Amino acid sequence: MQFDETDKKLLLFLQQDAKQTTKELSYKLGLSVTAVYERVKKLENNGVISKYVAILDKTKIDRNFIILCHVKLIQHKKEYVMQFEKEVMNLQEVIECFHVSGDYDYILKICVKDMEDYRNFMLTKLTTLQHIASTHSSFTISEVKNTTEITL
Amino acid sequence: MQFDETDKKLLLFLQQDAKQTTKELSYKLGLSVTAVYERVKKLENNGVISKYVAILDKTKIDRNFIILCHVKLIQHKKEYVMQFEKEVMNLQEVIECFHVSGDYDYILKICVKDMEDYRNFMLTKLTTLQHIASTHSSFTISEVKNTTEITL
DNA sequence: GGTGAAAACACTCTCAG
């Protein structure tokens, strides 16, 4: 898919604030309301914009302890991989999970309240999953950057 | 901050789709439009909802190659840490960056088009940063889970 | 590609209760 400069700016603006009115966007882009409206609709219909979501402040909902957990499976049989992935998807503490190359098979981003909750999560949820050989947790000291915005 | 069941549901709905109208939400929650409106405003003003954003489909904007890069600094002097973090924040390919405990100092989530772009990013951007001792890249084979949604 | 205007509709926001 090809985007001109106006589309790129529009996508940037919408990634920063999805609640802007078409009127505001038309002013920022130097276009008419109709033109902006049609571009936005096109990007939505194309699936370039997949959804609009509210982003919560993790400090205000007691979920500001972030852990990056590296997981190795005992084997890479398709059955094991599928089952592990299915189970991980259902863990609400796991915000992201990537199947990766390298020393570990998966890297999980986990959000909980504090170390006690994490201990609890490990004991009652993660380590009860099947086919896990080992895990290695990296605790977040600080969140340097954490955005959903992709610059085109 | 304390949330009742209605707030929790409301936050879940808004994290799934921020473009729902108050009317739709009032129906789902079994409340009046005004009641929902005031709850949403309160959550916005409290800062629990920090922003509303558009989420793009990475496959449609040629940014679907995700790398988790582990970075070690040569030293942990405050000056080095500050400078590295400042420089990383300005790299648009870096979507997330966490200062973590363990073998590596930082874990970065990087989104680019393909391996060629990543090589380019490493050579012209990441490895030109000061004070880096070593890096280790984990390439994403598949994105098992990648959400912005936090269940309360 | 784009503009501008008009009309119908839906939603936001406030206020009295």
Next chain:
DNA sequence: CTGAGAGTGTTTTCACC
């Protein structure tokens, strides 16, 4: 929290550049 009303934005169509 509710219901109603005023104000505002959205959405669509149109003629036109």
